[in-house]
Structure formats: C-alpha cells, structure tokens
Amino acid sequence: MKRVGPLLRRILVPVLSVLTALLLGGVVIILTDFDNLQKIGTDPLGTLGGAVQGVLNAYGAMLAGAFGDPNRIITALQTGNAADIARAIRPLTETLVSTTPLIFVGLAVSISFRAGMFNIGGDGQLMIGALAATASAIALNGVIPAWLILIATIAIATLAGAAWGFVPGFLKARTGAHEVITTIMLNYIASLFVFFILTTSPALRAAGSTTPVSKQLSSIVDVPNLINLPTIRLDFGFVVALLMAVAVSWLLFRTTKGFELRAAGFSSTAARYAGMSAGGSMMLAMSLSGGLAGMAGGFLVIGTVGQLSLDLSGGIGFNAIALALLAGLRPSGVVVSALLFGALTQGGKRMGIDTGIPFDLLLFIMALVIMFVAAPGLIRSIWRVRVAKPAPEIAQVSSESAGTV
Amino acid sequence: MAISRRLLGLGASAALIFAACGTGTASTAPTTGTPATGGPASAAPGTEAPSAAAVNWIACVAFDTGGLGDKGFNDLAMKGLNDAKALGFTTFFSEAKGSTDYANNIQSLVDKGCQSIVTVGFLQADATKAAVAANPDIAFAQVDTAWNACGPDFVCGNADDTPQPANFTGLDYQVDQSSMLAGYLAASFTKTGKIGTYAGQAFPGTTRFMDGLYAGIQYFNQQKNPATPVKLIGWDASQQDPTKTATLVGGSGGNDTWSNPTKGKQFAQTFLDNGVDIVHPVAGGTGNGTIETMHNAGKYAIGVDTDQYISIGPPTNGALLTSSQKAIDVSVLDFFKSSSQGNLGGKDYVGTLANNGVLLSPFHDYDSQISQATKDELAALKDAIVGGSVKVCSFIGAPADAAARGIPGC
Numbered sequence: 070m071k072r073v074g075p076l077l078r079r080i081l082v083p084v085l086s087v088l089t090a091l092l093l094g095g096v097v098i099i100l101t102d103f104d105n106l107q108k109i110g111t112d113p114l115g116t117l118g119g120a121v122q123g124v125l126n127a128y129g130a131m132l133a134g135a136f137g138d139p140n141r142i143i144t145a146l147q148t149g150n151a152a153d154i155a156r157a158i159r160p161l162t163e164t165l166v167s168t169t170p171l172i173f174v175g176l177a178v179s180i181s182f183r184a185g186m187f188n189i190g191g192d193g194q195l196m197i198g199a200l201a202a203t204a205s206a207i208a209l210n211g212v213i214p215a216w217l218i219l220i221a222t223i224a225i226a227t228l229a230g231a232a233w234g235f236v237p238g239f240l241k242a243r244t245g246a247h248e249v250i251t252t253i254m255l256n257y258i259a260s261l262f263v264f265f266i267l268t269t270s271p272a273l274r275a276a277g278s279t280t281p282v283s284k285q286l287s288s289i290v291d292v293p294n295l296i297n298l299p300t301i302r303l304d305f306g307f308v309v310a311l312l313m314a315v316a317v318s319w320l321l322f323r324t325t326k327g328f329e330l331r332a333a334g335f336s337s338t339a340a341r342y343a344g345m346s347a348g349g350s351m352m353l354a355m356s357l358s359g360g361l362a363g364m365a366g367g368f369l370v371i372g373t374v375g376q377l378s379l380d381l382s383g384g385i386g387f388n389a390i391a392l393a394l395l396a397g398l399r400p401s402g403v404v405v406s407a408l409l410f411g412a413l414t415q416g417g418k419r420m421g422i423d424t425g426i427p428f429d430l431l432l433f434i435m436a437l438v439i440m441f442v443a444a445p446g447l448i449r450s451i452w453r454v455r456v457a458k459p460a461p462e463i464a465q466v467s468s469e470s471a472g473t474v
Numbered sequence: 475m476a477i478s479r480r481l482l483g484l485g486a487s488a489a490l491i492f493a494a495c496g497t498g499t500a501s502t503a504p505t506t507g508t509p510a511t512g513g514p515a516s517a518a519p520g521t522e523a524p525s526a527a528a529v530n531w532i533a534c535v536a537f538d539t540g541g542l543g544d545k546g547f548n549d550l551a552m553k554g555l556n557d558a559k560a561l562g563f564t565t566f567f568s569e570a571k572g573s574t575d576y577a578n579n580i581q582s583l584v585d586k587g588c589q590s591i592v593t594v595g596f597l598q599a600d601a602t603k604a605a606v607a608a609n610p611d612i613a614f615a616q617v618d619t620a621w622n623a624c625g626p627d628f629v630c631g632n633a634d635d636t637p638q639p640a641n642f643t644g645l646d647y648q649v650d651q652s653s654m655l656a657g658y659l660a661a662s663f664t665k666t667g668k669i670g671t672y673a674g675q676a677f678p679g680t681t682r683f684m685d686g687l688y689a690g691i692q693y694f695n696q697q698k699n700p701a702t703p704v705k706l707i708g709w710d711a712s713q714q715d716p717t718k719t720a721t722l723v724g725g726s727g728g729n730d731t732w733s734n735p736t737k738g739k740q741f742a743q744t745f746l747d748n749g750v751d752i753v754h755p756v757a758g759g760t761g762n763g764t765i766e767t768m769h770n771a772g773k774y775a776i777g778v779d780t781d782q783y784i785s786i787g788p789p790t791n792g793a794l795l796t797s798s799q800k801a802i803d804v805s806v807l808d809f810f811k812s813s814s815q816g817n818l819g820g821k822d823y824v825g826t827l828a829n830n831g832v833l834l835s836p837f838h839d840y841d842s843q844i845s846q847a848t849k850d851e852l853a854a855l856k857d858a859i860v861g862g863s864v865k866v867c868s869f870i871g872a873p874a875d876a877a878a879r880g881i882p883g884c
Binding site: 134156159163166167170280282285299300302369373374376378380381382383384385414418419421422423425427428 | 566569573578581582596
C-alpha cells in the first residue's frame with residue numbers, strides 16, 4: 070500500500086488533466102453541433118439527449134478507432150481469415166504505429182530537458198535523420214545486402230540527427246546562444262534543406278517525377294513487420310523504441326554520465342562547482358536527443374511511410390514536447406504518454422471519418438492536456454484534490470528553464 | 475483517507491467515461507461492421523440515412539494535409555462530396571496531418587466500406603496507386619491527375635508502360651480551353667494592350683492556364699488585327715520551354731509558394747509598373763494578393779480554379795473580370811454517380827468546355843461593361859473550341875511542345 074500512494078500521487082494530475090480535457094472537448098462537440106442545438110427551443114429534452122448521444126458517438130468512435138472492437142478481433146481470430154484479422158486489429162496496430170515516433174522523440178525531448186536544455190528542434194532532427202536514411206538507402210542499394218542496408222540506414226539517420234542536435238548544444242556551450250531560438254531556426258533550415266535536396270537531386274526521386282517526394286524505398290529496404298498481414302504496418306521500429314526507453318532510463322538513472330546530465334539540469338552552476346563539465350553535458354544531451362529524433366526519422370522513411378516527403382514529421386516534434394512534460398520526463402512515462410497520444414491521434418482520425426468532427430478537436434484536447442499538466446494547481450482546485458506534496462519535479466524544471474529564457 | 479477518497483472519485487469518473495464509451499462503441503459497431511464484412515455488394519447504408527431517396531453507395535474523399543478551407547481546389551472536392559450526400563449517397567472523408575497518414579487514411583476509408591474513393595493532392599499519388607492495386611473492387615479517382623500510360627519515362631510503347639487499372643479514374647482538367655476564352659476577353663478589355671500572368675510553380679496544372687491565356691490573346695490579334703497587337707507578359711508560350719523566361723513564384727512549394735499574398739502584391743506592382751492592366755495569377759492564395767493590389771490600383775484580374783468573385787468576396791473581388799474555372803465539384807460528383815452504376819474506372823475523365831468540366835465564370839460587376847459583340851464573339855469562340863475548329867495547341871509553338879505541356883490535339 071505504501072508504494073501505491075506515491076505512484077498514484079504522481080499520475081493523479083496527468084490522469085485528471087486528460088479527463089478534464091476530454092470533458093471540455095465534449096462541451097465543444099455539443100456547442101458545435103448546430104443541427105442539434107437548433108431544436109433547443111422546440112425540444113429541449115431531445116436536444117439534451119442528442120447532445121449526450123453526439124459526445125458518446127464521437128468518443129465511442131475514438132475508442133473504436135484507437136483500439137478496435139474486441140468482439141470483432143476475437144471473431145476474426147476464430148475464423149482465421151487473414152484479411153478479417155488484419156481489418157480487426159488494424160486500429161490497434163495503427164495506434165502503435167503512431168506511438169513509435171512519439172516514443173523516440175519524446176525520449177529525445179526528455180533527455181535534453183533533464184539536462185536543462187529545451188530542445189524544440191525534434192522536427193528538424195527527425196527530417197535530417199530521414200533525409201540521411203533516404204540518401205544512404207538509395208546510395209547503398211545493390212552495394213550491400215538489404216539487412217545490412219537496414220542497419221546502416223538507421224545508424225546513419227541516428228548520427229545525422231545527432232550531428233544536427235549537436236549544433237545548438239555546441240552553440241549554447243561555447244557562445245551562450247539560447248537553444249530555444251537555435252533549435253527552432255534549425256527546424257526551418259532542416260525542412261528547407263530537405264526541400265532543396267528533393268528538388269535538385271533527381272537521383273532521390275522516382276524516374277521521370279518532378280514532385281518533391283523521394284522514390285519508394287520499400288523495394289530497397291523495409292523494416293520487418295511484427296505481424297505479417299496485409300495493410301498492417303506495425304514493424305520492429307516499435308520494439309526498438311521500447312528498447313530505447315529502457316536504455317535512456319538506464320543512462321539517466323544508473324550511470325555517472327546520466328547523473329552529470331541531470332545535475333547540469335538541476336543547476337549548471339552547482340554541477341560546475343562539483344567539477345562537472347556543464348558545456349560537455351549540454352553538447353552530449355543535445356547530441357543524444359538529436360540522435361533519437363533522427364532514428365525516428367529513419368524508421369519512418371524505411372518503415373512506416375517508405376518515402377521521404379516534406380510533411381513527414383507532421384508535428385511530431387511539438388507533440389513530443391507535450392507528451393514528455395505529461396510524462397514528467399520519465400522514460401517509462403514517455404512510453405505511456407506516447408501510447409495515450411498515439412491512441413488519441415489514431416482515434417481522432419476515426420472520429421473524424423465517422424462523425425465529421427474535425428481532427429482539430431483532438432489538437433484542442435491535446436493542448437488542454439498540456440495546459441493542465443503545466444498548471445497542476447488548476448487541476449487540483451477543479452477536482453478538489455488536497456496538496457499532499459510540494460510542486461512536482463516538472464514544475465521545477467520548467468520554472469528554472471523559463472527563468473533562463 | 476485522502477488517498478482512498480481520491481481513488482474512489484477517480485474510479486467513479488473512470489467508470490463513467492468507460493460506461494459512456496462502451497455504449498458509444500456498441501452503437502457505432504454495426505454501421506462499421508456491416509459493410510466491411512458484407513463486401514461492396516451488400517454494403518447497404520444504415521436505415522438512419524438522412525435522405526429519402528437513399529443511394530445504395532458509399533462515397534468518400536481522402537484530403538491532403540491542411541487543404542480544407544482553401545476556398546478553391548480542396549473545398550471544391552468537398553462540395554462534390556456534399557452534393558453526393560444531398561443525392562442520398564452515404565459519405566465519409568478523412569484529413570491527413572502528415573505523410574504517415576496517407577496510406578492509413580485511405581485504408582480506414584476502405585475498412586469503413588467506401589465503394590468510391592477520391593484522393594486529393596499529388597503527395598497522395600503513391601498511396602493511391604497502392605490502394606488501387608490492393609482493392610480491385612473499389613473505384614478510385616485522383617483530382618488533377620491523368621494516368622501516365624507511358625510509364626515513368628513518358629515514352630509509349632516500351633517495357634515500362636503502365637496500363638490504366640480498371641478501377642482508377644484520373645480527374646484531369648483542360649483549363650487551357652477556359653483560359654483561352656479568358657485571354658480573348660482580356661485582350662478585348664485591356665486599355666493598355668498588356669496582360670500579365672504568372673504561376674506558383676510550372677507544371678501542366680498551372681501552365682495550361684497560361685498557355686490558354688496566350689492562345690486567347692493570339693487568337694484575338696489574329697481576328698481583330700489591332701494596330702499594336704495585345705501582349706502577354708510573364709509567359710511566352712511560343713518558346714519550346716517557356717519556364718526559362720517565365721514569371722514564377724518559386725519557393726518551397728508549400729505556403730511560401732501558394733499562400734504568400736505579399737509576394738503576389740509585389741508581382742502585381744511589377745506588372746503595373748510595366749503598364750499591364752489585367753493579371754491572371756495562377757498561384758492559389760498568393761494570387762489573392764495580386765487581385766487585391768490590382769483592385770487598389772483600379773485595374774483588373776482574372777481568377778483561377780473557382781469563381782473567385784464569389785469565394786474572395788468584396789471589396790477586392792471588384793477587380794475580377796471573370797475566372798477560369800475547373801468544375802472539380804461536378805466531376806467528383808459525376809465520378810461518384812458513374813461508379814455507383816458499376817463503372818469503376820479504367821479511363822481518365824477530361825474536363826473540357828464541351829462537358830462543362832472547365833468554364834468561364836460570369837462577369838458579375840463587369841457584365842454591363844462588356845459589349846454584346848464581345849459576348850457573342852466569346853460564345854462563338856467557345857463553340858469553335860468545342861467543335862474543334864479552333865485549338866489551343868495551334869497557337870502555342872510546336873505541337874510536340876504543346877503536348878508535353880499537357881495540351882494535346884495538334
């Protein structure tokens with residue numbers, strides 16, 4: 070029982086934040102259902118029923134879209150028909166597909182935040198990793214066997230992302246240039262650089278094509294799928310993401326380097342006084358962070374998507390910041406939060422298709438989650454939760470970093 | 475105690491949410507289950523279908539990232555879908571947020587039981603091709619695309635030729651025909667004898683507008699033989715590769731190309747400085763800046779894709795003589811109709827003046843300023859283009875160059 074207390078206290082605010090955000094999302098669903106609201110004068114009870122039904126339909130579709138229908142999965146498994154099984158489990162696997170890059174970039178953000186560095190450049194590092202993976206896969210095609218290309222492309226993507234992340238770390242350590250500014254700017258540079266390469270290098274594009282999209286890489290190299298069924302895209306990238314969570318956790322909490330990173334995050338002055346190299350920690354944290362984001366890009370282009378295009382990242386870098394904060398910068402928490410965001414994203418698309426509610430409602434809900442997590446006092450007062458312990462760690466990290474902006 | 479009370483509250487609210495979601499799932503399950511397991515033949519829309527004359531067909535559109543709300547291209551496809559809904563089709567649509575969504579969204583629509591699926595945006599081309607191959611009994615169409623039968627090298631008759639799948643329809647628009655009418659109108663309306671045009675980027679989807687405009691002006695000069703021939707600035711269609719001297723926005727191909735009204739204003743100013751009094755911008759939202767500057771200068775513009783007089787609204791739409799329109803909404807609806815009658819595709823749709831797939835918008839504010847003679851000449855020119863006695867391609871350089879820019883027929 071004693072161990073349940075602290076854990077519950079730790080997850081209470083995030084859980085209540087998600088719950089509150091979903092409730093407010095429901096209010097928005099009701100207020101934007103004009104067809105239903107128009108009847109309020111003539112049929113107030115029916116309007117109320119319609120409102121509740123609308124919210125239930127929306128969230129029901131979201132749930133079905135994120136996890137699939139258990140009955141259908143069981144029925145499909147019993148019949149053993151591959152197409153039926155694929156159709157039944159696809160929502161669940163697509164949730165994990167959305168989750169995979171979020172875990173990578175969420176871990177990336179956590180490492181840098183732990184070291185006191187706000188890495189806003191996840192998108193740019195991901196794009197550079199993706200570009201490096203695409204170019205190396207095409208360059209190595211036919212030179213070495215496919216399984217070696219797989220390892221090489223992921224390694225190169227990771228190194229490229231690390232190099233892109235190293236730049237703001239280096240600038241901060243040597244010149245004091247603020248990483249928030251430099252990483253944001255490097256995002257633009259990265260995406261315009263990718264566009265430049267895609268438009269000026271016919272070798273990367275499909276033969277005869279002039280659109281700024283790379284050729285299909287799946288014929289060259291493809292990350293093996295976890296489940297071999299048609300339309301199922303879940304691949305070993307997910308497993309690697311989980312392994313990375315373990316690795317990052319070990320690094321941060323079980324090694325001297327990890328201790329130095331965290332010490333630099335708590336107080337760089339104190340860390341320096343204790344004989345640790347603050348600049349070294351910054352560069353290391355940003356490189357590790359960029360490397361993880363680059364790896365995410367690599368797995369996207371040679372796995373899930375199979376080609377490089379400008380809209381590859383789709384805002385993963387920014388969502389990752391949110392989920393890392395939600396996770397309290399803990400690797401285990403990142404996995405759980407990424408699953409939540411993956412489920413919301415996947416469920417939100419299904420909600421859009423089923424009910425016509427725009428996907429933007431999901432962005433609204435996600436933004437509310439972050440807002441509430443950032444303001445634990447607000448959530449506590451809404452739900453009348455008594456404060457048992459002073460402000461959690463996240464608040465300390467964010468307030469300290471905010472002070473340096 | 476505090477903890478257990480909190481736990482209780484949490485449990486209660488969680489139970490509430492799960493209970494709520496549970497009923498929701500149950501109520502949506504049948505509608506999603508029936509079509510998927512029943513296959514296209516028995517995929518009846520639910521009994522709750524709103525229209526009395528329900529059509530036994532599910533029509534869907536997969537949109538690209540951030541396209542909806544553009545008051546043009548994407549919203550026209552949406553209008554086609556809504557028109558289908560009004561006719562009693564069951565409709566669904568998906569919106570992408572990144573390239574990871576393309577294949578997933580199309581597959582979700584397939585799982586939803588969609589029998590006709592239209593995809594919008596060239597980035598979805600590869601995902602569409604894969605879905606076309608994987609779902610031979612679902613009819614697919616892509617907006618602004620023609621199936622490239624000659625394969626990646628564009629040379630017909632060799633090994634890489636790709637025969638069009640029986641379940642794919644490219645929706646292609648010969649806007650050069652409507653822009654030829656616009657060019658003729660502009661040539662008869664201009665006071666300075668100079669007309670300007672530019673595009674976001676140069677590909678057949680944009681250059682057809684400019685080639686057509688050029689052809690219309692040339693035709694006017696040929697017919698009326700004015701003392702100083704009317705000139706088109708920004709696009710010299712007589713060259714083999716006009717892009718070398720063309721006025722193009724360039725940029726990354728994203729917002730800074732297609733939603734950059736500031737750049738559009740600069741272009742308009744340059745045209746004005748050169749004595750141009752009518753501009754036909756072919757650059758999405760960037761062109762709206764051009765229209766605004768032309769309006770402020772008391773000069774004129776010609777709209778693109780949709781009747782921009784309506785979509786832009788007052789006051790800047792006061793500059794618009796007319797627009798060169800693509801009837802994307804009509805062709806999307808026609809595709810749904812013909813596929814619901816069992817015609818899954820295999821042949822591209824080509825929008826022309828003849829089938830109203832492309833058209834010249836009404837003149838709105840300028841209706842009274844355009845003489846009846848000019849209107850009659852435009853009607854005659856339209857008939858001539860429809861009948862084939864006047865062809866856009868005969869005004870724009872060598873036939874092979876015209877064909878390479880997507881204007882066949884010579």
